[in-house]
Amino acid sequence: MAQTSVFGSSLLIQGSEALLAERAVTTRVTQAQREHPDAELTQVAAPELADGRFADLIGGSLFASWVIVVVTDLANLPDHALALVKQTALHPYPELCLVLVHGGGNKGKGFIDALKKAKVTRIAADPVKSWKLPEFVTSEARRLRMGMDAHAAQDLIDAVGSDLRSLTAALSQLAADYENEQLTGEMVRRYFAGRAEVTSFAVADDALAGRAGPxxxxxxWALDTGVAPVLVTSALANSLRGLGKYLELRSVRMPDNDLARQVGVPPWKIRDLSKLSRDWSSRGVSVAIRAVAHTDEQVKGAAADPGFALEQLLLIVQQARKLQAR
Structure with missing residues (x-):
């Protein structure tokens, strides 16, 4: 069966995850250039489409009859250009490959709804949920010709953080040394030695487990090596929210995968939450979360010494862990 041409079509890429949006654009442009290597490619931000520029872009040139036009920042499309862009998106002419990129949100909703109603092809570029990050990492590893299980993937997330660009960059570094190999958590920790041990999530893990000294x-160590204080409060808040949700739902009969989805963590993390739940009550979690919110304000400017504020927070978390439900 012959592949359908991407010319004479429109593509809407919608979502706030820039890396995924850029990849979708690259994929579409590559498809178009394979069809017609001589096609004229233009990428333009929507606010720049003034004074009839869009009409000039889609009209091609004397030297190229095939045209690829990528319009980014669609939410900020000028009103006077809206009618032509919309008409073109709904009825692209045969020599045009049109790609529209919308960063999410409600701005430009009427235009987006019209495209959806007309069944214009859409690719979502939404942020990856926290419990799906290990799946994203293992998929990226396969793309780079490496094997990786969920535990090793989580070790990488703990070392690098949840930013997709940082994760893909870290995987590229690993691929340079471990292509065609099966990555283990030990290999990841060794490769990022010093970084994984001072990650904000490592601080949060020790705090929730009652390991106040470590x-x-x-x-x-984290603060001395440049970890932003706000990342520590963010990690603590994320871990406490997950624990709180687990405490609320643990009595509900459901498979671990479904429970993990409800809590917002990878399935294997349920075992860790189960262990933590033996020493935590919903009351203690509530007290700790309020303390984290207060400290978050302090490290964002209210405190003269963010490091001291974070040290005090860890002591409060330790005390909250001992609180029993009333």
Missing amino acids: ALEKLR
Whole structure:
């Protein structure tokens, strides 16, 4: 069966995850250039489509009858250009490959709804949910000709963070040394030695587990090596929210995969939450979350010494862990 041409079509890429949006654009442009290597390619931000520029772009040139036009930042399309862009998106002419990129949100909703109603092809570029990050990492590893299980993927996330660009860059570094190999958590930790041990999530893990001394040591090391204080409060808030949701749902009969989805964590993390739940009550989690919110304000400017504020927070979390439900 012959592949359908991407010319004479429109593509809407919608979502706030820039890396995924850029990849979708690259894929579409590559398809178009394979069809017609001589096609004229133009990428333009929507606010720049003034004074009839869009009409000039889609009209091609004397030297290229095939045209690829990528319009980014669609939410900020000028009103006077809206009618022509919309008409073209709904009825692209045969020599045009049109790609529209919308960063999400409600701005330009009427235009987006019209495209959806007309069944214009759409690719979502939404942020990857926290519990799906290990799946994203393992998929990226396969793309780079490496094997990786969910535990090793989570070790990488703990070392690097949840930003997709940082994760893909880290995987590219690993691929340079471990292509066609099966990555283990030990290999990841060794490769990122020093970085994984001071990650904000490592501080949060020790704090919630009652390891106050190691948590304080890792906090000081993290701050000394440039970890932003706000990342520590963010990690603590994320871990406490997950624990709180688990405490609410643990009595509900459901498979671990479904429970993990409800809590917002990878399935294997349920075992860790189960262990933590033996020493935490919903009351204690509530107290700790309020303390994290207060400290978050402090490290964002209210405190003269963010490091001291974070040290005090870890002590409060330790005390909250001992609180029993009333």
